Structures are given as C-alpha cells and as structure tokens.
Amino acid sequence: MQIDLRTVSIKPLRHTFDNIARRIGGDKPASRYQEGTLDMQQTANFHYRPTWDPEHDIYDASRTAIKMADWYAFKDPRQFYYGAYTMARAKQQDTAEANFDFVENRGLAATLPESVRETVLKVLLPLRHVAWGSNMNNASVCAYSYGTGFSQPHIYHAMDQLGIAQYITRVGLLLGDVESLEEAKRAWVEDDAWQGLRRYVEDTFVIKDPVELFVAQNAALDGLLYALVYETIIDDVLSSQGGTPVAMLTQFMTDWFAETRKWVDATVKIAASESAENKAVMAGWLTHWRDRAAAALLPVGRIALGDRADEALAEVVQQFNARMAKAGVTL
Amino acid sequence: MDMQVAKKKLGLKERYAVMTRGLDWTPSYQKMEDIYPYMQYEGIKIHDWDKWEDPFRLTMDAYWKYQAEKERKLYAIIDAFNQNNGHLNVTDARYVNTVKLFISGISPLEYVAHRGFAHAGRAFPGPGPRVACLMQSLDEIRHAQTQVHSISNYNKYYNGMHDFHHMHDRVWFLSVPKSFFDDAITAGPFEFMVSIGFSFEYVLTNLLFVPFVSGAAYNGDMGTMTFGFSAQSDEARHMTLGLEVIKFILEQDPANVPIVQRWIDKWTWRGYRVLTLVAMMMDYMLPKRTMSWKEAWEVYFEENGGALFKDLARYGITMPKCAEQIALEKDHLSHQAWSTFYNYAAAANFHTWMPDEDEMAWLSSKYPESFDKHYRPRYEFWREQAAKGNRFYNKTLPMLCQTCQIPMLFTEPGDPTKICYREVDYKGDKYHFCSDHCKEIFEHEPEKYVQSWLPVHQIYQGNCFPEGTDPTVEGFDPLAAVLKYYNLEFGRDNLDFDISEDKKNFAEWRGQATKNA
Numbered sequence: 001m002q003i004d005l006r007t008v009s010i011k012p013l014r015h016t017f018d019n020i021a022r023r024i025g026g027d028k029p030a031s032r033y034q035e036g037t038l039d040m041q042q043t044a045n046f047h048y049r050p051t052w053d054p055e056h057d058i059y060d061a062s063r064t065a066i067k068m069a070d071w072y073a074f075k076d077p078r079q080f081y082y083g084a085y086t087m088a089r090a091k092q093q094d095t096a097e098a099n100f101d102f103v104e105n106r107g108l109a110a111t112l113p114e115s116v117r118e119t120v121l122k123v124l125l126p127l128r129h130v131a132w133g134s135n136m137n138n139a140s141v142c143a144y145s146y147g148t149g150f151s152q153p154h155i156y157h158a159m160d161q162l163g164i165a166q167y168i169t170r171v172g173l174l175l176g177d178v179e180s181l182e183e184a185k186r187a188w189v190e191d192d193a194w195q196g197l198r199r200y201v202e203d204t205f206v207i208k209d210p211v212e213l214f215v216a217q218n219a220a221l222d223g224l225l226y227a228l229v230y231e232t233i234i235d236d237v238l239s240s241q242g243g244t245p246v247a248m249l250t251q252f253m254t255d256w257f258a259e260t261r262k263w264v265d266a267t268v269k270i271a272a273s274e275s276a277e278n279k280a281v282m283a284g285w286l287t288h289w290r291d292r293a294a295a296a297l298l299p300v301g302r303i304a305l306g307d308r309a310d311e312a313l314a315e316v317v318q319q320f321n322a323r324m325a326k327a328g329v330t331l
Numbered sequence: 332m333d334m335q336v337a338k339k340k341l342g343l344k345e346r347y348a349v350m351t352r353g354l355d356w357t358p359s360y361q362k363m364e365d366i367y368p369y370m371q372y373e374g375i376k377i378h379d380w381d382k383w384e385d386p387f388r389l390t391m392d393a394y395w396k397y398q399a400e401k402e403r404k405l406y407a408i409i410d411a412f413n414q415n416n417g418h419l420n421v422t423d424a425r426y427v428n429t430v431k432l433f434i435s436g437i438s439p440l441e442y443v444a445h446r447g448f449a450h451a452g453r454a455f456p457g458p459g460p461r462v463a464c465l466m467q468s469l470d471e472i473r474h475a476q477t478q479v480h481s482i483s484n485y486n487k488y489y490n491g492m493h494d495f496h497h498m499h500d501r502v503w504f505l506s507v508p509k510s511f512f513d514d515a516i517t518a519g520p521f522e523f524m525v526s527i528g529f530s531f532e533y534v535l536t537n538l539l540f541v542p543f544v545s546g547a548a549y550n551g552d553m554g555t556m557t558f559g560f561s562a563q564s565d566e567a568r569h570m571t572l573g574l575e576v577i578k579f580i581l582e583q584d585p586a587n588v589p590i591v592q593r594w595i596d597k598w599t600w601r602g603y604r605v606l607t608l609v610a611m612m613m614d615y616m617l618p619k620r621t622m623s624w625k626e627a628w629e630v631y632f633e634e635n636g637g638a639l640f641k642d643l644a645r646y647g648i649t650m651p652k653c654a655e656q657i658a659l660e661k662d663h664l665s666h667q668a669w670s671t672f673y674n675y676a677a678a679a680n681f682h683t684w685m686p687d688e689d690e691m692a693w694l695s696s697k698y699p700e701s702f703d704k705h706y707r708p709r710y711e712f713w714r715e716q717a718a719k720g721n722r723f724y725n726k727t728l729p730m731l732c733q734t735c736q737i738p739m740l741f742t743e744p745g746d747p748t749k750i751c752y753r754e755v756d757y758k759g760d761k762y763h764f765c766s767d768h769c770k771e772i773f774e775h776e777p778e779k780y781v782q783s784w785l786p787v788h789q790i791y792q793g794n795c796f797p798e799g800t801d802p803t804v805e806g807f808d809p810l811a812a813v814l815k816y817y818n819l820e821f822g823r824d825n826l827d828f829d830i831s832e833d834k835k836n837f838a839e840w841r842g843q844a845t846k847n848a
Binding site for chain 1: 341345349350353354355356357358359360361365366368369372390391392394395396398399400402403405406414415416439442443445446449450452453454458461462465466468469472473475476477479480483486487488489490492493494495496497499500501506509510513514516517518519520779780782783784789818836840843844
C-alpha cells in the first residue's frame with residue numbers, strides 16, 4: 001500500500017541562482033557542489049592591488065602560464081564541497097582509528113620483524129616532512145590560483161596532507177617514540193639519501209605559478225611517491241615480510257591516493273585539453289618534475305628495496321606515464 | 332601476547348607539538364626570504380615563532396570527526412526546513428530582506444576570508460600560526476557554502492538574491508563590505524590577521540554575525556539560524572586565534588606596538604562603518620527586534636571591548652580613538668542609514684518601507700535622545716507622501732567617501748543637523764571623506780585608496796552600463812542601464828516593500844498553508 005504524505009505545495013519562482021542557471025544551461029535544480037562552487041570567487045571591480053603583489057589583481061588568472069577560456073571548466077569529479085569533503089574524511093578517519101586500535105590493542109607492533117620495523121621508521125617517518133611541505137604548497141595553490149573550481153580542492157588537499165603528516169607521526173609514536181621522530185628529522189635534514197627529495201620539496205616552495213606547483217606537488221611528486229612507498233614498499237614488499245599491520249596503519253594514505261588521483265588526473269586532463277599551448281606547457285612541467293621526482297625518490301626506495309629499487313621505481317614511472325597518457329598528455 | 336616496553340605517554344601539549352611544530356625544519360636549499368617573501372615589508376619583527384601559543388589543539392582526524400557531525404546535523408535541518416516550506420514561518424515577509432542583505436553583502440566575504448587565510452597561512456614561517464590559519468581557511472569556505480546552501484531555498488521564492496555573486500561585485504552599496512575585505516586581503520599578512528583575525532572576528536563579530544543569527548532566531552528563520560549556531564563553535568576558535576595573534580605580535584618586539592595600534596584604530600573604524608548596514612538591519616529590517624543597535628554597541632563594544640582593551644593595556648595598546656566618535660553616532664547611525672536606503676530603494680536589491688506606529692514607538696523608546704526630534708518627523712512626512720501616491724525614489728547619485736565608500740550621509744560628530752564633509756588634495760585631485768577617521772586612513776596610504784572602485788564615479792564614467800550601451804541616444808535612461816548592469820530586475824527586486832511581489836506572494840502562500848480557501 002502506498003502512503004501519500006503531502007505538504008502544501010507552492011510553485012517556486014526559480015530553481016537556482018542566475019549564475020548557476022547560466023552555467024548549467026537553464027533554470028533547473030542544481031547540486032550543492034554546483035551552488036557551493038561556481039562563481040564563488042569574486043571576478044570584477046576589485047578595489048586595490050595586493051600590496052604583496054602589485055603586479056596582479058587579488059585573484060588573477062595571469063599568475064599561471066595555463067590559459068583557460070573559463071576556469072570553471074575545472075570540476076572536481078568527487079564533487080567535494082566542504083560538507084561532502086568532511087563527511088568523506090570522517091568516514092576514512094573512523095577506519096583509520098579502528099585500524100590503529102586493532103594494531104595497538106593486539107600488540108601487533110611488537111610482533112613486527114625487527115627489520116620491517118626499522119625499515120618503516122627509516123622510510124616512512126621522514127615523509128611527514130614531505131607531507132608538511134605539501135600542506136604548505138597546496139595552501140599556496142589555494143591562495144593564488146584562479147576560480148573556485150580549481151582552488152577549492154587545494155584547501156582540502158592541504159589539510160589532507162596535514163592529516164597524513166599526523167598519521168605518519170602516530171605510526172612513528174606507535175612503532176618507535178619521540179626519539180624516532182627526531183632521528184627521522186635528522187636524517188631528513190642531513191642524510192644523503194634524503195637530500196634529493198628535500199631539495200625537490202624546498203625548490204617547490206618558491207614556484208610562483210600555481211598550476212605548475214599543482215603539477216610538481218600533486219601530480220609528479222605524489223604520483224610517484226605514493227605509488228612507490230605506500231602501494232609498492234608497504235602494501236607489497238613489507239607485507240610479504242610480515243609487515244601487514246603497517247599496511248593497516250597506512251590504509252588512509254593508500255585509499256587517499258586512490259581517491260585523489262582521480263581529481264589530479266581530471267585536472268591535468270582539463271588543463272591540457274583546453275589548447276595545444278596548454279598541453280605543451282603541461283607536458284613540459286610534467287616531464288621536468290617527474291624526472292626530478294624519480295631521481296629524488298630512488299635513494300629513498302633503496303632504503304627499503306636495495307637494488308630492486310631501480311626496477312620498482314621504473315615500474316612506478318611507467319604507471320605514472322600511463323596515467324598521464326590517459327589524461328591526454330603523452331610524456 | 333608480548334608486552335611492549337612501557338613508553339612515555341605524551342601529554343596533550345607535547346603530543347600536539349609533535350603533530351604540528353615537529354613537522355617543520357629549517358630549509359637550506361632555498362633562502363628563507365624567497366620561501367617567505369612577505370614577512371618583512373610591513374615592519375613587524377618576529378624573533379621567535381616558537382613563542383606562539385597554540386590557541387587550540389585540534390589534529391585533523393578530530394577536526395574531520397567533529398565537523399562532519401556538525402555538517403550532518405546542519406544539512407538534515409536545512410532539508411527539513413526546505414521540505415516544510417519553513418520560509419512561511421518567518422514573522423513577515425519584510426524579514427526576508429535581511430536574508431538578501433546577508434547573502435549579497437556578507438556571504439561573499441566569508442569566501443574572501445577563506446582565500447585570505449590560505450594566503451596568510453602560507454605566508455607565515457611558523458607552523459603554529461600556519462596550522463591555525465589554514466584551519467580557519469577551511470572553516471571559512473564552510474561558512475560561505477553553508478550560507479549559500481541555506482539561503483538557496485529563499486532564493487527560490489523571493490526576489491533580490493537571484494544573482495548575488497554578480498551583484499556583490501557591482502551594486503553600489505555592496506562596494507562597502509566588498510572594499511572592506513579587499514582592503515584586508517591586499518594588506519600584508521600581519522595586517523590581514525589584525526584586521527580580520529582580531530578586529531573583525533574578535534572585536535566586532537558580536538555586532539555582525541550574532542545580530543543576523545539572533546535576528547533569524549527571533550523571526551522564525553530556522554534555516555539561517557541553524558547555520559549560525561552550527562558556525563558558532565568555529566567562530567569560537569577563530570576568536571581565540573584572533574586574540575593570540577595580537578598578543579604574539581605585541582610580545583615579540585616593542586617596535587610592533589605602534590604599528591599594531593594603528594591597524595587596530597584603522598580596522599575598528601573600517602569595521603564599524605560596515606556595521607552601518609547591520610545597525611539599520613537591527614533597528615528597521617527585523618520585524619521582531621532582538622535589541623537596538625545602540626544597546627548592542629554598548630554591550631558588545633563599550634562593555635566587552637572596554638574590558639578587552641584594558642587587558643591589552645599591559646602591551647601599551649589603548650582603546651581606538653574612533654570609539655569617541657562612534658559613541659556620538661550611536662543615536663543616529665541606523666536612522667541615517669535607513670533614510671538613505673529608503674531614498675535609494677530603486678537602486679538596491681532589497682525593499683525598504685516606513686516603520687509602522689508600533690515600530691516608531693519602539694524606536695522612540697530605544698532612542699529617546701534622537702528619534703522623536705530628528706527622525707520621526709521625517710518619516711511621518713514620507714509616510715504621508717507615500718499615502719498620497721508620492722513615494723519618493725531618489726535618482727540622483729550621492730557623493731561617496733573615498734575610504735569606506737558609504738554615501739556622505741553621516742552628520743558632524745555632535746551636530747545631527749549638519750552633514751560631515753572632509754576633503755584632501757592629493758596629486759592634483761580632490762578626495763572626499765565622511766569623517767576624520769576615513770580621511771586619516773586615506774592620508775596614511777593614499778596610493779592604496781586612490782585605487783578605490785567607487786560605484787558612483789564608475790557610473791558617471793560610463794563603466795556601469797551593459798556592453799554596447801550608447802548613452803548618447805535620445806531618452807537614455809541611466810538608472811535603467813545601471814540596473815541592467817547589476818542584473819537587478821526593476822519592479823521585482825527593488826522599490827517599496829508595500830508594492831512588492833514578495834509581500835503579495837508571502838500573503839498568498841501563507842494563506843494557502845494556514846487556511847482552507
């Protein structure tokens with residue numbers, strides 16, 4: 001039997017805001033992602049030039065070499081507005097919490113083979129600094145890029161990276177202690193194995209072009225790093241050596257990489273498919289930063305994989321090239 | 332099961348330290364001044380970023396958990412409100428005009444705050460302030476979006492909000508809030524933190540955000556009220572940050588004190604001028620009043636703010652000197668503003684009206700010194716004229732203040748019968764100001780304020796007509812062309828409430844919801 005509940009029905013005068021209607025082809029119901037994203041950033045009649053960057057307007061598309069007829073061509077395939085974003089992360093956070101509890105309550109950290117534990121402390125812990133650098137870089141892209149379609153995901157990404165840095169810290173505290181964190185920081189600042197990567201990260205801090213920074217950080221570096229460290233070293237190699245509990249502790253990162261790369265790929269694709277000029281610029285950046293990232297990650301890979309690092313990294317680079325080719329940029 | 336060696340348990344503060352500050356390192360491949368290029372030019376001296384006291388210790392996992400819970404509740408209420416036609420439960424349709432003012436004047440500013448805090452967070456080398464700023468940046472996009480989502484339903488049934496982004500960048504009076512935030516985000520990162528983090532979020536938020544949300548609660552607007560209450564715990568964090576910023580900067584170097592004092596003076600005045608819109612909203616636009624503007628100023632600024640500045644006295648900070656003039660204006664501000672909007676009702680995206688007898692009595696009781704003497708006779712005259720069919724719409728453009736961009740409607744401090752004019756000659760041009768304070772702000776940074784995009788100047792220069800308009804054709808109607816540029820629909824979005832479609836529809840819909848016609 002059907003129950004027909006009724007409310008007083010009033011015919012609305014319109015279904016959405018005019019700016020949304022202009023963009024979605026008429027006055028029809030719009031999604032919360034659309035109403036929370038499209039045209040959110042001011043575009044006209046700015047009052048003053050930034051005292052910190054008088055060459056540009058407050059929001060200025062000319063801060064990047066990428067040219068778009070419409071910056072709202074950039075859409076987040078995850079349709080993240082704040083509410084959808086926090087709810088998605090809260091769910092992952094729940095899983096992460098359960099995983100940490102599981103490992104802690106069963107004393108699984110103590111069951112790890114010593115070699116695995118040591119490798120994890122050596123390879124994983126310095127990466128909290130890389131994540132911290134990414135937090136800063138994504139804040140930068142959010143602040144200086146043009147159009148909410150492009151800028152919005154970067155504040156989420158920035159805070160995700162802070163979260164990741166904090167999860168790595170927790171892994172460090174669980175498998176080691178505060179001294180392990182300090183030792184990892186010392187290695188990050190001093191040891192040869194990490195200097196290529198640290199130089200890479202510090203060099204990205206001075207990139208002024210927000211789209212290039214997106215490429216260097218989110219596409220190239222993270223594209224190789226997450227695939228190498230989380231998917232290859234932790235999930236494959238260490239797991240086969242009795243390190244499965246570690247994979248539980250880093251599940252957030254693995255899932256996060258799988259999710260966010262959809263957005264990264266979509267963003268690369270939209271920028272590159274706009275024009276031949278854009279495609280050439282994107283290809284140039286992607287090649288340059290991919291090669292630098294691969295070179296910087298090799299000594300890091302060797303800490304865990306020894307001689308097999310070259311092969312593993314080559315495979316990761318190949319996967320990355322395939323991803324980018326699918327996004328329309330052949331490298 | 333093996334027993335692990337008992338580890339030293341970290342205290343909350345230590346744990347938070349390894350979760351944030353421990354992440355940072357001193358770079359060596361790039362120079363600090365290249366990585367953080369905006370740290371020097373404002374003249375603020377920071378010797379030790381580690382002295383920063385974290386105002387709250389929230390790791391990201393906890394942040395996601397709490398915020399997601401709040402979002403779930405908020406959207407459940409918004410959905411219920413929409414499904415039930417909650418908008419028909421507001422006191423009367425005049426109330427909806429405060430919602431129009433809010434979404435076109437305030438919500439876009441939340442967005443600027445989001446970008447501004449991302450910029451400030453990126454600019455500061457200290458991990459403590461960076462994390463606090465970025466978390467606020469994330470909160471601010473929340474506020475912008477939850478406001479748009481809550482108010483979206485009003486837009487479906489009422490006029491004036493349908494193109495609020497477009498209007499925010501163009502409509503004359505919206506340049507007042509817009510230029511305020513443009514001013515803040517174009518300042519250096521330290522000044523941004525003092526302007527928005529401290530002056531706006533800490534000192535003035537009770538006079539801006541709170542009146543709208545309390546107004547919503549008093550007037551049966553569940554939707555708006557809910558996002559306000561939901562944002563409250565974020566705002567509490569933002570206020571703590573604002574206060575910590577000030578204390579941190581002041582403690583770092585005595586040379587910072589005069590710079591910060593000047594910023595506090597400037598931003599208290601700039602903020603107060605924007606509050607002109609709130610003052611008239613409180614005294615005229617809410618059918619059910621929460622408190623008068625004057626009472627709000629006395630409680631939230633004179634009492635609470637007074638205590639705050641006493642507390643800051645140990646750093647050498649004093650009460651902004653503009654407080655004296657504000658005290659002189661508090662009997663007049665809202666009336667002068669409402670009179671002006673009543674005049675310019677043809678060019679605004681909300682309706683105005685004359686208060687009824689009960690409301691006049693309320694105003695008399697709240698403003699015994701000024702209302703009956705200066706404003707009631709004016710209103711009675713306008714009401715009479717309107718009754719005779721002579722509702723007056725001013726079509727002459729007013730002169731604007733170069734700094735706050737409000738029409739020159741304010742009177743001389745201490746003389747409510749004389750309009751206050753100030754002017755400055757700068758590089759061969761004459762600039763006009765509503766007050767000594769706006770004039771001083773200009774004189775300190777003339778190169779900044781000569782850039783102001785003044786709506787009236789722009790209209791006269793022909794920059795506010797739709798593309799392709801020919802103002803030389805016979806019978807050219809400049810107001811009509813400007814309204815087209817605003818995308819403001821004549822006869823629906825503007826004019827007196829009494830003849831509005833909002834009023835008519837609301838009466839009809841409410842009848843449908845409450846009677847069996």
